[in-house]
Amino acid sequence: xxxxxxxxxxxxxxxxxxxxxxxxxxxxxxxxxxxxxxxxxxxxxxxxxxxxxxxxxxxxxxxxxxxxxxxxxxxxxxxxxxxxxxxxxxxxxxxxxxxxxxxxxxxxxxxxxxxxxxxxxxxxxxxxxxxxxxxxxxxxxxxxxxxxxx
Numbered sequence: 539x540x541x542x543x544x545x546x547x548x549x550x551x552x553x554x555x556x557x558x559x560x561x562x563x564x565x566x567x568x569x570x571x572x573x574x575x576x577x578x579x580x581x582x583x584x585x586x587x588x589x590x591x592x593x594x595x596x597x598x599x600x601x602x603x604x605x606x607x608x609x610x611x612x613x614x615x616x617x618x619x620x621x622x623x624x625x626x627x628x629x630x631x632x633x634x635x636x637x638x639x640x641x642x643x644x645x646x647x648x649x650x651x652x653x654x655x656x657x658x659x660x661x662x663x664x665x666x667x668x669x670x671x672x673x674x675x676x677x678x679x680x681x682x683x684x685x686x687x688x
Contacts, residue, residue: 550575558583560603566590568603580604604671615661618686621654622647623669626678633679637668 553572560568560581567590570583586601587594619642623633634651635644641660645653654667671679 550581562603567592568601570601573600615663616685617659617661618656619654619662619665619683620685621667621681621683622652623679623681625676626680627676632676633669633671635667636670639665639667641665642667 550572554574556572558570558572560583562568566588568583568586568588570586573582573584575581581603583601583603584599586598588596588598621635622631624630625632631648631652634649635654636651638644638654641656641658641662642654642665643657644651645655647653656662669681
């Protein structure tokens with residue numbers, strides 16, 4: 539018997555068309571039928587119901603849930619960095635960051651918390667950020683990071 543390493547995306551592709559529960563860090567659950575997903579862990583549900591603290595709050599029919607965790611990994615240490623989410627179509631900054639790890643801080647370029655940068659000169663390697671997508675769909679998003687390698 540051969541075992542193949544499976545990613546979360548591989549697993550989700552196998553259960554398309556089946557009932558799922560998506561639990562958000564906020565405590566909200568979305569229950570529905572998994573319709574599709576992309577490489578960024580954005581998923582579409584059909585027959586979607588929203589539950590807050592176990593209580594049914596809304597029925598949406600079709601729903602789109604965006605992945606929102608951004609992890610920066612580097613094979614080499616880095617000190618300084620600047621991170622932004624930008625629309626692919628016109629390169630405008632999109633969304634805001636809602637969680638940043640130690641050794642980093644939020645900045646305001648066009649909108650409050652739309653950019654993250656380093657807060658000290660310590661060496662960094664792996665950092666995780668939480669990003670909130672714009673309230674209205676704006677198309678594909680690309681995360682851009684400039685970093686100073688040491």
